[in-house]
Amino acid sequence: MSRPAPLPFRLLERFLPSSTADAVVGDLMERQLTGVRLWRETLVAIWHLRDRVPKEVELMSSFLSDLRLAARLLARAPTFTAAAVLTLGIAIGATVAIFSVANPVLIRPLPYRNADRVMVVWERDRDGSRSTVGFTTIRDYADRATTFERSAALGDWQPTLSEGNEPERLQGLRVSSTYFRTLGVQPALGRDFRADEDVPGAQRVVIIGYALWQRRFGGDPSIIGKPISIGGTPMPVVGVMPKGFDDVTAPGAQIWRILGYAVTDPYACRTCRHLRMIARLAPGVTVERAQTELTKIHKAIAAEHPEDYGSPDALVAPLQREVTLQYRPALLALGAAVALMLIIAIANMTNLQLARLVRRQEEFAIRTALGASAPRLARQLLTEALLIGVLGGLAGLAVAWAVIPALVRQLPPQLPRLGAIHLDLAALGVIGAIVVVLTVVVGLAPRRGRRVSNIADGLRAGRRLTGTPHSAVRAGLVVAELAFALMLLVGAGLLARSVIRLLDVDKGFDASNLLTLEFNAVGPRYDTNEAVFAYHDKVRDAVRALPGVLSVGVVNQLPLGGNIDMYGVEAQDKPESDPAKVPSGDRYVVSVDYLNTMRIRVVEGRAFTPAEERDTVNHVALVSQALATRLWPGESAIGKRIRMGGPERPFRTIIGVTGNVHHAGLDATQLKQFYVPERQWFGSDDQEMLVVRTQGSPTALAGAVRRAIQQIDPAQPIVKIAAMEDVVAASTAQRRLALTLFTCFALAALLLAVAGIYGVLAGNVAERTREIGLRAALGATPGNILQLVVGQGVRLAVIGLAVGLFGAFALTRSLRALLFGVGPNDPATIALATGVLLAAALAACLVPALRALRVDPSQAFRSD
Amino acid sequence: MLGELEQIVLLAVLRVGDAAYGVPVHDEIVRLARRDLALGTVYKTLSRLEEKGFVRSFEGDPTPQRGGRRTRCFAVTTAGRRSLESSLATLRRMAVGLDVGLEPT
Numbered sequence: 001m002s003r004p005a006p007l008p009f010r011l012l013e014r015f016l017p018s019s020t021a022d023a024v025v026g027d028l029m030e031r032q033l034t035g036v037r038l039w040r041e042t043l044v045a046i047w048h049l050r051d052r053v054p055k056e057v058e059l060m061s062s063f064l065s066d067l068r069l070a071a072r073l074l075a076r077a078p079t080f081t082a083a084a085v086l087t088l089g090i091a092i093g094a095t096v097a098i099f100s101v102a103n104p105v106l107i108r109p110l111p112y113r114n115a116d117r118v119m120v121v122w123e124r125d126r127d128g129s130r131s132t133v134g135f136t137t138i139r140d141y142a143d144r145a146t147t148f149e150r151s152a153a154l155g156d157w158q159p160t161l162s163e164g165n166e167p168e169r170l171q172g173l174r175v176s177s178t179y180f181r182t183l184g185v186q187p188a189l190g191r192d193f194r195a196d197e198d199v200p201g202a203q204r205v206v207i208i209g210y211a212l213w214q215r216r217f218g219g220d221p222s223i224i225g226k227p228i229s230i231g232g233t234p235m236p237v238v239g240v241m242p243k244g245f246d247d248v249t250a251p252g253a254q255i256w257r258i259l260g261y262a263v264t265d266p267y268a269c270r271t272c273r274h275l276r277m278i279a280r281l282a283p284g285v286t287v288e289r290a291q292t293e294l295t296k297i298h299k300a301i302a303a304e305h306p307e308d309y310g311s312p313d314a315l316v317a318p319l320q321r322e323v324t325l326q327y328r329p330a331l332l333a334l335g336a337a338v339a340l341m342l343i344i345a346i347a348n349m350t351n352l353q354l355a356r357l358v359r360r361q362e363e364f365a366i367r368t369a370l371g372a373s374a375p376r377l378a379r380q381l382l383t384e385a386l387l388i389g390v391l392g393g394l395a396g397l398a399v400a401w402a403v404i405p406a407l408v409r410q411l412p413p414q415l416p417r418l419g420a421i422h423l424d425l426a427a428l429g430v431i432g433a434i435v436v437v438l439t440v441v442v443g444l445a446p447r448r449g450r451r452v453s454n455i456a457d458g459l460r461a462g463r464r465l466t467g468t469p470h471s472a473v474r475a476g477l478v479v480a481e482l483a484f485a486l487m488l489l490v491g492a493g494l495l496a497r498s499v500i501r502l503l504d505v506d507k508g509f510d511a512s513n514l515l516t517l518e519f520n521a522v523g524p525r526y527d528t529n530e531a532v533f534a535y536h537d538k539v540r541d542a543v544r545a546l547p548g549v550l551s552v553g554v555v556n557q558l559p560l561g562g563n564i565d566m567y568g569v570e571a572q573d574k575p576e577s578d579p580a581k582v583p584s585g586d587r588y589v590v591s592v593d594y595l596n597t598m599r600i601r602v603v604e605g606r607a608f609t610p611a612e613e614r615d616t617v618n619h620v621a622l623v624s625q626a627l628a629t630r631l632w633p634g635e636s637a638i639g640k641r642i643r644m645g646g647p648e649r650p651f652r653t654i655i656g657v658t659g660n661v662h663h664a665g666l667d668a669t670q671l672k673q674f675y676v677p678e679r680q681w682f683g684s685d686d687q688e689m690l691v692v693r694t695q696g697s698p699t700a701l702a703g704a705v706r707r708a709i710q711q712i713d714p715a716q717p718i719v720k721i722a723a724m725e726d727v728v729a730a731s732t733a734q735r736r737l738a739l740t741l742f743t744c745f746a747l748a749a750l751l752l753a754v755a756g757i758y759g760v761l762a763g764n765v766a767e768r769t770r771e772i773g774l775r776a777a778l779g780a781t782p783g784n785i786l787q788l789v790v791g792q793g794v795r796l797a798v799i800g801l802a803v804g805l806f807g808a809f810a811l812t813r814s815l816r817a818l819l820f821g822v823g824p825n826d827p828a829t830i831a832l833a834t835g836v837l838l839a840a841a842l843a844a845c846l847v848p849a850l851r852a853l854r855v856d857p858s859q860a861f862r863s864d
Numbered sequence: 865m866l867g868e869l870e871q872i873v874l875l876a877v878l879r880v881g882d883a884a885y886g887v888p889v890h891d892e893i894v895r896l897a898r899r900d901l902a903l904g905t906v907y908k909t910l911s912r913l914e915e916k917g918f919v920r921s922f923e924g925d926p927t928p929q930r931g932g933r934r935t936r937c938f939a940v941t942t943a944g945r946r947s948l949e950s951s952l953a954t955l956r957r958m959a960v961g962l963d964v965g966l967e968p969t
Binding site (some may be wrong): 019020022023024025027028029030031040041044045046047048049 | 929934
């Protein structure tokens with residue numbers, strides 16, 4: 001029995017139920033039939049006896065048998081199945097994950113009533129940038145605008161909840177009484193703010209969020225009407241917001257306090273631009289109409305108060321757009337990357353299927369010869385594709401399920417609607433279906449027209465001399481895959497260089513061995529400035545006394561810490577009549593040790609002395625080089641006098657010039673700054689940052705520092721304890737997220753492309769075994785054969801890379817907003833990415849090339 | 865009423881008796897019915913009869929000249945025999961008085 005059974009018997013065993021096959025084959029063997037008679041018997045037996053079932057259930061059960069057959073066939077081709085399922089899984093999973101994030105954040109309407117009518121209103125600076133608005137201006141806008149149904153003012157507020165024994169810093173807002181109605185939401189418990197509460201001197205009422213209510217007050221409904229202690233001041237709770245309410249103007253906000261401003265308040269002035277404004281458009285009003293009206297109103301107000309407005313215009317823009325503005329480029333770039341991934345994946349699937357089809361030509365030819373109809377074969381292929389699709393979809397579900405939580409952790413916490421991000425099953429269904437259908441369609445397309453036409457060819461497939469007609473399609477797909485992989489690789493490379501450049505930037509301070517934290521001085525004990533300063537001094541001294549601490553500084557805001565606190569700086573010798581032309585600088589109100597603790601350079605003049613720290617008569621300041629050059633180009637700033645905060649404030653003498661510090665971000669271009677000793681500023685800040693220069697690891701000291709501060713006043717919360725290096729890293733979070741994802745996509749694309757090249761060449765070598773053998777027999781050297789195979793791979797790679805270069809130029813344009821210190825067409829990055837891909841392509845050629853070298857010339861002449 | 869092929873195959877199974885598997889049944893049909901049916905057709909008819917409950921099948925013994933493969937043997941059931949009888953009776957009744965070679969014997 002060393003000889004395999006003759007083909008007819010094998011066919012019978014394949015197509016008949018096994019017990020019938022035994023009986024029939026046995027009978028035929030007993031009869032010892034051969035030749036035409038044997039074939040006739042075989043074909044008739046198969047025709048009559050192949051699995052047949054009654055008509056009613058035929059379709060269903062033939063689907064089931066198709067499914068069983070498909071499962072068997074796939075199980076027999078584990079490499080193909082694994083590759084296909086993995087490809088689909090990665091593509092579907094990644095797409096669903098990105099969509100699940102982008103949909104609630106960017107696309108789905110905010111969960112407010114008629115959310116598309118909610119606008120943000122800004123003043124617009126001369127350079128087009130958005131500016132917050134003063135209270136009086138907001139009042140004027142609201143009074144004069146007819147296109148607004150309602151509007152509200154809001155300001156940031158980070159109160160300390162001092163209920164119980166665990167003080168806690170909360171994210172909150174101070175808002176007009178109309179705020180929630182403007183957004184289009186209302187409290188679930190209690191009531192909304194009333195207009196009569198929104199005046200100075202009225203009781204300071206608050207509304208709290210559902211999560212805070214549950215967490216701190218046990219969900220007790222009797223909280224309504226009861227005062228809670230906010231930094232020692234009792235404020236009655238009038239309402240609780242519904243579960244799941246997410247305030248996109250202040251993500252994470254859990255408490256809202258009535259604003260209570262009057263236009264007569266000093267902080268309500270037109271230049272006191274520290275509030276934001278939202279407005280709800282009247283029904284039927286377009287954004288354009290509201291914008292036109294507001295532009296007119298702003299110009300009128302500016303004409304009435306020319307000294308107060310440098311801003312030439314106002315801006316009305318949809319809330320959803322505004323709150324996602326800074327994340328849009330990253331998410332859209334990711335969307336583009338995902339789309340590329342998807343295309344590569346589909347190309348790869350098609351390639352896999354074509355490669356498999358070539359290997360299965362014999363099978364199809366036989367089945368056609370035996371009377372399997374074209375629709376029957378197509379149905380079988382469809383079933384296989386569906387099965388792969390379902391498996392791929394499950395893999396995609398697993399990928400998305402694993403990736404989304406990781407992705408959410410990487411997202412900046414200020415991103416609105418973060419809580420609404422979840423695995424989007426509808427998207428999974430739709431994307432999965434699209435991918436599978438595309439795969440099937442793309443996979444079936446080249447098959448058409450060559451269905452039954454050449455059975456004979458099919459039967460001889462194994463001995464073919466030349467490549468199949470599919471090889472052109474497959475080569476095209478590989479070229480496309482390589483092109484897309486190059487685009488992603490260039491994108492990843494550019495982002496990587498940007499992040500490296502960013503972290504290399506001279507920040508202007510030394511972030512190593514530096515511990516930072518935020519501490520408060522709130523409550524009745526600290527209602528005088530001197531009490532606050534005394535507390536700061538105590539904190540400073542207590543921490544400095546700790547072993548391992550080199551020096552300690554206090555500052556109102558940390559560079560790269562995410563705060564924006566700027567003041568206009570007027571030079572005494574250069575009065576400026578146009579307020580828009582007064583330069584603004586980052587305000588640093590500091591203790592005497594701040595500059596040396598941060599190791600901020602003093603490039604001219606000197607730093608503060610301890611005596612100056614307590615001198616409240618002779619006002620002094622330091623300015624950054626950028627501010628000094630802006631105000632006195634070509635002159636020394638030392639001895640010049642500047643004023644911040646308006647005409648009622650004193651002029652301060654500049655005693656020194658510091659190096660520029662990157663405040664708003666490592667990529668900041670605004671480097672104008674000034675430093676003032678704490679007691680010389682008007683008023684105190686109730687939140688301060690402590691910076692601690694340590695001998696060893698800064699985080700190792702965190703516990704000791706916290707305890708030292710809490711011993712002074714246990715009622716004051718300490719938050720945001722972090723090494724300065726982590727603060728710096730966090731400031732690049734968005735870019736690093738994009739980088740991480742792009743790198744993942746690029747690697748996946750690279751893998752798929754390499755697999756594609758390998759597949760094509762390996763398939764080719766297998767199909768051309770006879771040809772290669774012939775060549776070898778006719779005297780081709782190993783070098784010739786190597787050239788034959790590798791040459792083909794290199795040709796594909798070069799074409800793919802050339803196409804990819806053009807694509808890369810287009811793609812990287814969409815990345816521009818994320819790039820830093822590197823152009824979108826950076827030659828070094830492009831060269832590197834090209835090199836990497838070329839090397840990978842060559843590696844992919846190697847295995848098939850070596851296999852070609854091992855082809856034994858005698859194989860060429862051996863028949864089946 | 866059984867079809868002609870069904871009658872022939874049932875009769876052939878009855879004639880072969882105990883070990884009525886494909887080859888001898890087919891032989892009977894070729895010899896007496898003088899028809900060059902394919903084995904597949906015979907099996908097809910047998911399985912249709914089995915579905916109707918007129919024959920039952922069981923596995924027979926393997927033999928070396930069958931490559932070690934078992935036979936599939938068929939036997940006519942009571943219902944099959946009754947149906948065959950009624951079919952043939954119908955034919956006979958229809959043929960009464962006609963010279964078509966089906967006179968009662």
